[in-house]
Amino acid sequence: MEKIIEISNLTKTYRKRKSREVIQAVNDVDFNVYKGEILGLLGPNGAGKTTTIKLICGLLYPDSSEIKIKGIPNTDSRLESLQYISAVLEGNRNLYWRLTVRENLEYFAGNRGRSRKEVKEEIDKLLQMFRLKDKENELVNRLSRGMQQKLAIAVAMLANTEVMLLDEPTLCLDVQTGLEVREILKSIVSNYQRTIIISSHDMDVIQDICDRTVIINQGTVVIDQRVDELIKLFEVRSYRLTLTEPLSLDQQKAISTRFPTNEYVEDQAYSYLTVQLEKSEDIYQIFQVLQLNRTPIDSIDRKAIRFDEVFLKIIQGDHQYAMD
Amino acid sequence: MQWINLFLANLWKEYLEMKRYLPNTIALVLTFYFIFLGLFGVIHFFGDPSTQDVNIQFVIVNYIFWFLALSVIQMFGFEIVNEAIRGTLEQLSMSPMGIWRILSTRLIASTIIYGIIIFVLLIITMLTAGQWLNIDILSIFPIFVLTVFGMYGVGLMVGGLAIVYKQIQAFLQILQFLLAGLTFIPLAASPFMYFLPFVIGVDLVRDIMIGGQTLIDIGWLPLTILFINAFVYFIAGLLFFNYCERMAMKKGLLGQY
Ligand SMILES: Nc1ncnc2c1ncn2[C@@H]1O[C@H](COP(=O)(O)OP(=O)(O)OP(=O)(O)O)[C@@H](O)[C@H]1O
Ligand SMILES: [Mg+2]
Numbered sequence: 001m002e003k004i005i006e007i008s009n010l011t012k013t014y015r016k017r018k019s020r021e022v023i024q025a026v027n028d029v030d031f032n033v034y035k036g037e038i039l040g041l042l043g044p045n046g047a048g049k050t051t052t053i054k055l056i057c058g059l060l061y062p063d064s065s066e067i068k069i070k071g072i073p074n075t076d077s078r079l080e081s082l083q084y085i086s087a088v089l090e091g092n093r094n095l096y097w098r099l100t101v102r103e104n105l106e107y108f109a110g111n112r113g114r115s116r117k118e119v120k121e122e123i124d125k126l127l128q129m130f131r132l133k134d135k136e137n138e139l140v141n142r143l144s145r146g147m148q149q150k151l152a153i154a155v156a157m158l159a160n161t162e163v164m165l166l167d168e169p170t171l172c173l174d175v176q177t178g179l180e181v182r183e184i185l186k187s188i189v190s191n192y193q194r195t196i197i198i199s200s201h202d203m204d205v206i207q208d209i210c211d212r213t214v215i216i217n218q219g220t221v222v223i224d225q226r227v228d229e230l231i232k233l234f235e236v237r238s239y240r241l242t243l244t245e246p247l248s249l250d251q252q253k254a255i256s257t258r259f260p261t262n263e264y265v266e267d268q269a270y271s272y273l274t275v276q277l278e279k280s281e282d283i284y285q286i287f288q289v290l291q292l293n294r295t296p297i298d299s300i301d302r303k304a305i306r307f308d309e310v311f312l313k314i315i316q317g318d319h320q321y322a323m324d
Numbered sequence: 325m326q327w328i329n330l331f332l333a334n335l336w337k338e339y340l341e342m343k344r345y346l347p348n349t350i351a352l353v354l355t356f357y358f359i360f361l362g363l364f365g366v367i368h369f370f371g372d373p374s375t376q377d378v379n380i381q382f383v384i385v386n387y388i389f390w391f392l393a394l395s396v397i398q399m400f401g402f403e404i405v406n407e408a409i410r411g412t413l414e415q416l417s418m419s420p421m422g423i424w425r426i427l428s429t430r431l432i433a434s435t436i437i438y439g440i441i442i443f444v445l446l447i448i449t450m451l452t453a454g455q456w457l458n459i460d461i462l463s464i465f466p467i468f469v470l471t472v473f474g475m476y477g478v479g480l481m482v483g484g485l486a487i488v489y490k491q492i493q494a495f496l497q498i499l500q501f502l503l504a505g506l507t508f509i510p511l512a513a514s515p516f517m518y519f520l521p522f523v524i525g526v527d528l529v530r531d532i533m534i535g536g537q538t539l540i541d542i543g544w545l546p547l548t549i550l551f552i553n554a555f556v557y558f559i560a561g562l563l564f565f566n567y568c569e570r571m572a573m574k575k576g577l578l579g580q581y
Contacts, residue, residue, distance in 0.1 A: 014576055054579075059414050061573045082420040089579075093411025098344055099337070110333020111419040111426055113326030 004084075004163055004195050005033035005056060006068040012051055013063055025051040026062075027219035033163070033197060038189055040210035040227070041199040044315055048219040049199040050090050053167050056197070057087050069163070086159035090167040094152040097141035101132055101151055104140060108155045119158060126154045130184065146177035153181070157188065164188070166198045170205050182209050203308040207231070217315050231307060238303040239283065243271040244296045254289045258282075274303060327429075330421055335433035342437070353441060356391075360449035363387060381457050381534045388442060389471075389526045390507040395438060396475040397503065398496055399431055400483030400565075408490055408581045417569075417578060424480065424565055431479070435472060463532050463539045467550065471525025474554030478521045480561030484568030490581050521557045524550045 012026040026048045033039050041049045054060045056067055058078045066073040074081040088094055095104050102123060109119045127133040130150045140148060149169060156164050169185070170178045186209055188194050200206055206213055207227055215223040223230065246266050247255070255262055255273065259282075263274040277283060283300075290297065342349045363383050404427070407413040417423050450456055482499070486492050511517050511527035518524060528546060531537045539547070572578050 051576075054414075054576075057414075057418055059417060059573060059578055060576055061570065079420045079422050082418055085418070087418060089414055091411065094415050096337075096412060097410070099340060103337075103340060107333055107337050108415070108419075110329055110336070111416065111421060113329050113421060115329045115332065116336075118329075 001034040001036075003032045004035050004070060005197075006071075007031055007033075007052075007056070007065075009065040010052070010055060010067065011063045011065065012048075012055060012060060024219050026055065026216075029216070029219070029221050031214050031221060031224050033195060035162070035195055036189065036193055037211045038185070038196045038198065038209055040206035040213040041197060041216060042201065042203070042206050042213050042311065043199075043216035044201060046218075047216045049216060050167055051219075052216065053087065053089075053165050053197070053199055056165060057085055057089075058082055084162050085165065086156040086161040086163075087165040088149075088152045088156050088167065088169060092145060092148050092152075092172075094155065095140045095148060098139065100137050100139055101127070101143070102136040104151060105155055105158055109158050112159055122158060122160075126157055129187075130154045131180075146173050146181075149173060149177075150181065150184070153184065157192075161194075163195045163197065166196065168200055169198060170200065170202060178205075185209055203306075203311050207307040215311070215314055223314055227307070231310060237277045237280075239275055239277060240301045240303045241273045241275075241286070241290075242298040242301070243273065243290075244269075244298050245293075246271045247273070247290075247295060248293055251289050251292060251295070254292075255286065258285055258289075270298065326421070327425075330425065331429040331432065334426065334429040335436075338430060338433045338437060353445065356442065356445050357449065359387070360384065360445060361452060364449065364453040364455055380455055382530065384446075384457065385530050385533050386507050386526070388446070389522075389529065390504055391442070392435075392438075392472065393475050393503045393507060393522060394500060396431065396435065396472055397479040397482055397499065399434065400427055400476075400479040401486035401492055401496065403427055403430060404483050404486040405490055405492065405581075408579075411579070414579045423569065424483075424562065427483065428476075431476065457533050458536050460532055460538060463537070463542075464529055466539070467525055467528045467532070467547075470547075470550050470554045471522045471529070474522045474525065474550075474557040477554070477557030477559070477561030480558075480565040484561075484565040487565075487572045488568050488575075488577060490577075518549060518553070521553070524553055 008030045010026055010029040011024075014023045014025055015021070016023065029048075029052065041052060043049050051060065055062055056069075056074070058074045058081060061075060066075050068074070069081040069084050072081040072084075096107065099107060105123045105126070106116050106119065109123075110116065124133075127136055130153070132147060132150060132154065135143060135147060140151065143151065149172075153166065153169065156166075166185075170181055173181060182205060185196060185198070189196055198205070198210065210227050212226050213223065213230065214221055247264065252264060255264070255275070259275045259277075261276050263272075265272050273286075275286060364380055404413065404423075407416060413423075416426055419426060446457070446459075482492070482496070485495070506520060506523055507526050509517070509523070510530075511523055524546065528542060528550065531542060
């Protein structure tokens with residue numbers, strides 16, 4: 001697969017204005033982005049997602065190393081590398097509020113050296129695709145937040161670049177508009193052969209539209225993996241046993257020493273034990289404990305794990321197996 | 325072709341904004357008209373009758389250039405601060421054309437628009453007041469362009485400061501007085517004046533508009549000096565601006581206000 005963006009040993013520190021305190025926003029980050037994929041940059045608040053995106057967009061200079069965009073270093077040949085990149089940045093300030101929908105599209109295309117005539121048909125198409133046709137002559141400050149976000153994405157689309165970066169594109173959108181934006185992004189990748197990098201802390205969005213995810217925490221990459229594999233990895237290790245008799249205290253203690261993260265609940269009819277296994281053989285250890293009292297097992301299920309749980313576990317440091 | 329499209333897009337945007345802020349635009353035009361009229365009037369009534377005509381003309385030419393210097397030099401900084409407040413500065417910086425090119429075309433666009441407005445107003449004022457300045461467009465135009473070019477270099481420097489510091493309004497106020505000084509003090513006051521931006525150009529325009537000279541009367545030497553002066557200021561401005569832009573990117577200041 002063709003590498004479109006290459007990032008290696010990327011580091012960026014900020015200095016606080018008054019105290020001169022150093023903030024390590026991005027620390028030795030490595031990852032590549034391949035042609036035609038949707039890559040999800042995931043991480044909690046302050047993880048360094050926006051900083052990484054701005055570094056890729058050439059809006060920030062890294063402290064060390066460089067980012068290559070189609071082989072072009074984006075610090076030394078900044079303007080040249082920008083030909084391949086467009087972005088919708090965080091928040092809703094990507095547009096001119098005193099211009100109309102169509103004027104915004106025309107103006108930003110003009111800033112990339114394209115004439116109004118040249119982009120007219122493309123704009124019509126985009127307005128159709130983003131369902132903004134009936135708003136084309138409306139001033140941007142009269143649009144809803146969702147429409148503004150869609151327009152910002154349309155503006156980025158009109159730049160016709162191979163790579164599009166979106167920083168938290170579904171933040172502040174209602175459920176329906178959020179879904180609409182997701183559908184649009186998916187169709188962009190399949191119909192226009194674009195490469196998309198999207199940052200979010202909404203796991204659902206990432207799980208739904210991304211092929212691969214790079215998870216950043218405190219400025220470093222903790223995971224770089226295909227989304228489906230990542231989920232599988234954690235799924236395999238999470239088991240739920242339904243028991244028809246409760247565990248004795250000794251049994252509970254034995255389980256807890258071996259599996260500190262286990263969850264055990266009892267109700268009238270059943271007891272439920274959920275454990276995370278590091279290796280699948282570890283299940284025998286549980287059987288050993290159950291055998292002590294010949295506790296009857298009703299069923300063993302592989303627990304379906306949601307992506308947000310995976311994410312939390314990774315952020316809390318439980319990722320040693322996912323990395324390889 | 326890219327340059328032309330860039331220019332047209334920014335000309336279009338300037339026009340749209342003037343149209344959308346129409347009351348503002350009208351107020352500006354009226355202010356101009358009344359200031360011109362006022363200048364003609366004040367000097368008419370209070371000036372020394374023997375030097376009256378020259379005085380009027382001197383003040384008006386200076387006033388026009390002061391306004392021009394003000395708008396050209398402040399515009400860069402002003403636009404950057406404005407874009408930073410609106411939050412669109414980062415989007416602009418992501419164009420492969422680069423911020424300075426975009427803002428340059430905006431500046432050219434607004435200079436053209438305001439140039440036409442001032443020109444028309446001046447004619448109207450002259451009609452109203454019955455006083456005539458020597459408007460020899462052929463001679464004035466090349467000097468005018470070179471002078472604006474030099475002013476533009478200074479504008480780039482102000483823009484560079486704006487991109488890093490953002491809160492430059494106080495500085496711009498002080499600058500207004502400095503600029504007034506530069507436009508009103510004659511070149512002959514000191515040889516040092518040759519090194520200052522755009523003083524030479526204003527002086528030459530005064531020679532033409534008041535003294536009735538032509539390009540040929542002026543000769544090559546002053547024109548060459550003007551050219552070098554403008555060119556040096558422009559290059560220095562551009563280098564300084566790029567330096568500041570890079571610094572803003574290093575410190576993460578582009579998106580901040
Ligand atoms: N311009 C700046 N000056 C100083 N510190 C900054 C600046 N921008 C970001 N930071 C700091 O760098 C770190 C990373 O911030 P960044 O905005 O990249 O995080 P993020 O992952 O985008 O977070 P969020 O999910 O909240 O958007 C944070 O600690 C933040 O406070
Ligand atoms: Mg962010």
